Amino acid sequence: xxxxxxxxxNGPIAVAGDLTELELVDxxxxxxxxxxxxRIFLCRCGGSVNKPFCDGQHSKIGFQAAxxxxxxxx
Numbered sequence: 001x002x003x004x005x006x007x008x009x010n011g012p013i014a015v016a017g018d019l020t021e022l023e024l025v026d027x028x029x030x031x032x033x034x035x036x037x038x039r040i041f042l043c044r045c046g047g048s049v050n051k052p053f054c055d056g057q058h059s060k061i062g063f064q065a066a067x068x069x070x071x072x073x074x
Contacts, residue, residue: 010065012041012054024052 003017015022016039024032032052034040040053044065047057057063 007044007065010063011058012044015040015042026052 001017003015003019003022006014006016008014019034019037019040022034024034026032042052043050043054043058045058045061045063047061047063048055049057
């Protein structure tokens, strides 16, 4: 199953699918272990203490996401 990323309104990015095909690395280049995970939620607000994963801080800090992509001029 292909990897699917879903942006939750004012919340995290849900990532599902064949996560064995996903390579997630930390800022130092160290791989983040996803073994056994079928779905993960990535932080978008920057407030999580468990980055890159969501811990629900977005709802506590009032995170407001830009829900639509901005068109880029040619």
